[in-house]
Amino acid sequence: MPTRxxxxxxxxxxxxxxxxxxxxxxxxxxxxxxxxxxxAVVYDVGIRSEPEGRTGFAHLFEHLMFQGSENLEKLAxxxxxxxxxxxxxxxxxxxxxxxxxxxxxxxxxxxxxxxADRMRGPRLTEENLRNQVDVxxxxxRVNVLNRPYGGFPWLTLPPVMFDTFPNAHDGxxxxxxxxxxxxxxxxxxxxxxYASGNAVLAVSGDVDVAEATALIERHFGDVPARxxxxxxxxxxxxxxxxxxxxxxxxxxxxxxxxxxxxxxxxVTDFAGYLPYVVLAxxxxxxxxxxxxxxxxxxxxxxxSLGGYLGFMGDPFDVRDPTAxxxxxxxxxxxxxxxxxxxxxxxxxxxxxDGLTEGELARTQARMATHLLRDTDAVLGxxxxxxxxxxxxxxxxxxxxxxxxVGEVTDEQVRAAAATLRPERRASIEVIAGGAR
Amino acid sequence: xxxxxETGVRPLPALGPNRRLKLPQQAxxxxxxxxxxxxxxxxxxxxxxxxxxxPFGRTHLARGGMLAQTLLSGTETYTATQLAAELQKVGxxxxxxxxxxxxxxxxxxxxxxxxxxxxxxADVLTGATYPADWVETERERLVDRIQVAQSQPAHLARTxxxxxxxGRHPYAVQTPEPDQVxxxxxxxxxxxxxxxxxxxxxxLVLVGDVQPEKALDxxxxxxxxxxxxxxxxxxxxxxxLEPGPVLLVDRxxxxxxxxxxxxxxxxxxxxxxxxxQLANLLFGGxxxxxxxxxxREDKGYTYGPHSLVEHSVAGSVLxxxxxxxxxxxxxxxxxxxxxxxxxxxxxxxxxxxxxxxxYALGTLQLGMSTQAGLASLTSAYAGNGLRLxxxxxxxxxxAAATVDxxxxxxxxYLAPAQAVTVVLxxxxxxxxxxxxxxxxxxxxx
Numbered sequence: 001m002p003t004r005x006x007x008x009x010x011x012x013x014x015x016x017x018x019x020x021x022x023x024x025x026x027x028x029x030x031x032x033x034x035x036x037x038x039x040a041v042v043y044d045v046g047i048r049s050e051p052e053g054r055t056g057f058a059h060l061f062e063h064l065m066f067q068g069s070e071n072l073e074k075l076a077x078x079x080x081x082x083x084x085x086x087x088x089x090x091x092x093x094x095x096x097x098x099x100x101x102x103x104x105x106x107x108x109x110x111x112x113x114x115x116a117d118r119m120r121g122p123r124l125t126e127e128n129l130r131n132q133v134d135v136x137x138x139x140x141r142v143n144v145l146n147r148p149y150g151g152f153p154w155l156t157l158p159p160v161m162f163d164t165f166p167n168a169h170d171g172x173x174x175x176x177x178x179x180x181x182x183x184x185x186x187x188x189x190x191x192x193x194y195a196s197g198n199a200v201l202a203v204s205g206d207v208d209v210a211e212a213t214a215l216i217e218r219h220f221g222d223v224p225a226r227x228x229x230x231x232x233x234x235x236x237x238x239x240x241x242x243x244x245x246x247x248x249x250x251x252x253x254x255x256x257x258x259x260x261x262x263x264x265x266x267v268t269d270f271a272g273y274l275p276y277v278v279l280a281x282x283x284x285x286x287x288x289x290x291x292x293x294x295x296x297x298x299x300x301x302x303x304s305l306g307g308y309l310g311f312m313g314d315p316f317d318v319r320d321p322t323a324x325x326x327x328x329x330x331x332x333x334x335x336x337x338x339x340x341x342x343x344x345x346x347x348x349x350x351x352x353d354g355l356t357e358g359e360l361a362r363t364q365a366r367m368a369t370h371l372l373r374d375t376d377a378v379l380g381x382x383x384x385x386x387x388x389x390x391x392x393x394x395x396x397x398x399x400x401x402x403x404x405v406g407e408v409t410d411e412q413v414r415a416a417a418a419t420l421r422p423e424r425r426a427s428i429e430v431i432a433g434g435a436r
Numbered sequence: 437x438x439x440x441x442e443t444g445v446r447p448l449p450a451l452g453p454n455r456r457l458k459l460p461q462q463a464x465x466x467x468x469x470x471x472x473x474x475x476x477x478x479x480x481x482x483x484x485x486x487x488x489x490x491p492f493g494r495t496h497l498a499r500g501g502m503l504a505q506t507l508l509s510g511t512e513t514y515t516a517t518q519l520a521a522e523l524q525k526v527g528x529x530x531x532x533x534x535x536x537x538x539x540x541x542x543x544x545x546x547x548x549x550x551x552x553x554x555x556x557x558a559d560v561l562t563g564a565t566y567p568a569d570w571v572e573t574e575r576e577r578l579v580d581r582i583q584v585a586q587s588q589p590a591h592l593a594r595t596x597x598x599x600x601x602x603g604r605h606p607y608a609v610q611t612p613e614p615d616q617v618x619x620x621x622x623x624x625x626x627x628x629x630x631x632x633x634x635x636x637x638x639x640l641v642l643v644g645d646v647q648p649e650k651a652l653d654x655x656x657x658x659x660x661x662x663x664x665x666x667x668x669x670x671x672x673x674x675x676x677l678e679p680g681p682v683l684l685v686d687r688x689x690x691x692x693x694x695x696x697x698x699x700x701x702x703x704x705x706x707x708x709x710x711x712x713q714l715a716n717l718l719f720g721g722x723x724x725x726x727x728x729x730x731x732r733e734d735k736g737y738t739y740g741p742h743s744l745v746e747h748s749v750a751g752s753v754l755x756x757x758x759x760x761x762x763x764x765x766x767x768x769x770x771x772x773x774x775x776x777x778x779x780x781x782x783x784x785x786x787x788x789x790x791x792x793x794x795y796a797l798g799t800l801q802l803g804m805s806t807q808a809g810l811a812s813l814t815s816a817y818a819g820n821g822l823r824l825x826x827x828x829x830x831x832x833x834x835a836a837a838t839v840d841x842x843x844x845x846x847x848x849y850l851a852p853a854q855a856v857t858v859v860l861x862x863x864x865x866x867x868x869x870x871x872x873x874x875x876x877x878x879x880x881x
Contacts, residue, residue: 006526006549036805071446075724082723085794085799131733134735135732136739141691145691147587148588286529303577331576331580332580366528369483
């Protein structure tokens with residue numbers, strides 16, 4: 001059968017951008033295919049910016065942003081969003097922290113009011129702080145301490161790969177640091193980072209641009225102007241020698257391993273970065289991918305496998321330094337060294353022989369489906385565009401991604417594979433302390 | 437009297453008028469072979485979602501699990517790798533999953549590849565070969581996956597709860613033992629496929645940038661050749677809950693306890709369902725519920741408590757779940773029983789009910805606002821004999837439920853005296869505290 005190359009389709013979500021007098025950047029992306037809206041506020045501060053001795057603070061602070069604000073009592077935010085038929089959340093990333101709601105579109109003004117109110121100032125009290133330290137500790141127990149493979153590899157691999165505190169430390173935080181946090185710390189953190197000039201507001205979905213613009217002016221226009229702080233330099237040199245560590249996870253029944261290699265700067269060298277995004281999929285997306293075929297099916301040396309860009313799986317919302325990661329769970333008694341050697345061998349083969357007929361095109365078609373699917377959710381558009389605006393000044397890139405991914409060439413993927421050498425790799429092995 | 441105006445206080449903006457629930461354009465056809473096909477239009481992105489729901493109740497647990505694990509392992513035309521590559525070419529993918537009610541094939545792809553995805557789907561349904569080497573690989577992978585699951589507290593708590601709720605019903609055990617999996621050989625899978633992977637009673641849902649009638653035509657072209665009839669396997673009705681001592685399942689060294697509370701519930705079509713859904717929201721079904729505000733936002737015992745009405749073919753059940761710090765296990769259970777009791781004994785406040793009602797109505801809209809959401813909703817409804825029109829009916833019932841209706845539903849279904857409670861945790865540290873609240877029975881997992 002001749003190779004059929006699927007035409008990569010595109011979305012055409014409109015994009016309106018403007019900046020308020022106080023420096024708040026705004027992105028509107030209307031789409032009236034469903035009577036729902038997404039509202040996202042993204043602050044340019046994340047795990048990398050938290051001070052030494054305050055690991056986990058960016059995330060703890062995110063919790064405090066839900067504890068009441070200038071005109072809202074504790075619990076009011078949740079009740080007002082949900083009482084409007086909506087859902088909400090927030091999340092803390094390496095380079096940003098987001099706050100968001102999905103709502104029926106009749107609640108637009110309410111959502112803007114709620115976000116503006118906490119942008120003017122959260123209610124930071126000792127009681128709320130202690131309560132949320134307890135809640136965050138339970139979150140860490142659920143996601144890290146009380147389960148197998150907790151924090152693997154997103155918390156366990158960065159300290160192997162990086163040397164500086166911003167890049168290497170545990171973003172969930174130590175219990176000691178969390179318990180040491182004070183209301184004063186929180187007030188300082190807010191003043192410094194939660195500035196109108198350091199934020200982006202994005203609204204997507206069933207809105208009229210003129211009406212939404214007027215409402216945004218009304219609610220955010222008098223948020224006091226504060227400039228964005230200067231962003232510190234987080235760069236670190238690439239590895240020149242392999243780094244490898246291991247630890248015992250007493251709950252884990254199977255061995256596991258994750259390896260990472262530094263990749264080009266996702267923002268300043270997007271063209272150089274994109275081939276790595278495609279490479280990760282060529283290697284690991286589905287039964288027809290290279291490493292699944294080799295490691296899972298042929299060698300049976302791993303039982304599950306994943307490959308992605310960014311420690312938090314964030315190819316298009318992270319800045320330098322970041323990495324391509326591969327991670328695998330092994331069968332009982334599996335040999336991690338052998339798995340790493342086989343990965344090296346497969347990367348070498350890809351770099352030397354290139355891709356097979358149609359291999360790249362089918363991977364790109366599948367990536368297009370994933371990218372398009374992510375944009376169907378109204379909130380996916382608001383969040384994605386807010387971060388693209390913040391980090392690149394280019395929210396419309398969301399419409400272009402399927403096409404740009406589709407334009408990556410065989411030669412580029414091959415060249416990317418050639419850089420994933422063992423001497424540039426940081427890896428971490430999980431020893432199965434819970435094996436029976 | 438002073439004339440000061442409260443300048444610091446800004447009023448909460450009112451909501452605009454409610455948007456009417458608008459159902460998407462759809463079409464349905466039952467093919468000659470008994471397969472029902474439902475196509476729904478949402479054209480916002482050029483993709484199509486696919487869900488094939490096949491009744492699969494009363495299947496041997498390990499064989500069913502292995503069938504789902506190996507259904508895509510190759511056909512008479514393609515190896516597994518070729519099949520995955522052919523799907524990728526049209527931006528597609530398929531995955532198989534199983535539960536005690538159904539076998540499900542799901543996927544999504546570029547809408548231009550719909551015909552091809554259906555062709556490949558048909559190839560799998562009519563020609564899956566279960567090649568021996570693949571089955572062997574996948575058998576070990578499934579065993580590995582089960583071992584990983586068994587090391588997770590959420591899985592262990594769920595397993596204990598199901599066994600406690602369902603006793604001898606087929607729902608009681610939903611994960612096979614590794615040894616049972618190892619005993620499943622290819623001929624058994626081929627036979628099970630021949631006996632049970634049938635179009636009769638199955639429902640295919642296609643949602644996306646399609647003209648519904650044309651999507652039905654495409655499905656008919658591709659899938660009319662899928663044949664096979666068998667006896668539908670009827671599941672017995674789920675048994676009623678039998679309250680008893682708190683079941684404490686020991687997990688030595690656990691830094692949290694997993695609380696699971698099961699309560700009676702009714703199917704979606706039951707006249708009490710809307711009121712029960714609202715009562716559940718008031719209790720623990722959303723963040724702004726009494727339970728979450730109490731044990732998380734006031735006490736800090738837990739991160740993500742939630743309660744949910746779970747619907748299965750043979751019955752429905754309400755399950756409340758929370759992971760709480762080991763040292764506050766008993767206090768957390770105390771607050772849980774208090775909140776259940778308060779709701780069962782006293783009517784809710786009208787504004788509290790309005791808030792829950794708006795949430796229930798609003799999230800219906802949110803759930804329909806993506807292709808994937810519509811596909812999963814349509815499929816879940818169809819598996820239980822309902823269609824999307826039911827949404828409008830349900831919305832009307834939610835809108836009409838009164839404080840009295842919800843209070844009655846809470847008294848009937850959320851009364852703590854009816855609760856079946858399971859706690860997974862470090863028995864040495866939590867048993868005494870729990871025993872002070874209720875009789876307990878301790879087990880090892």
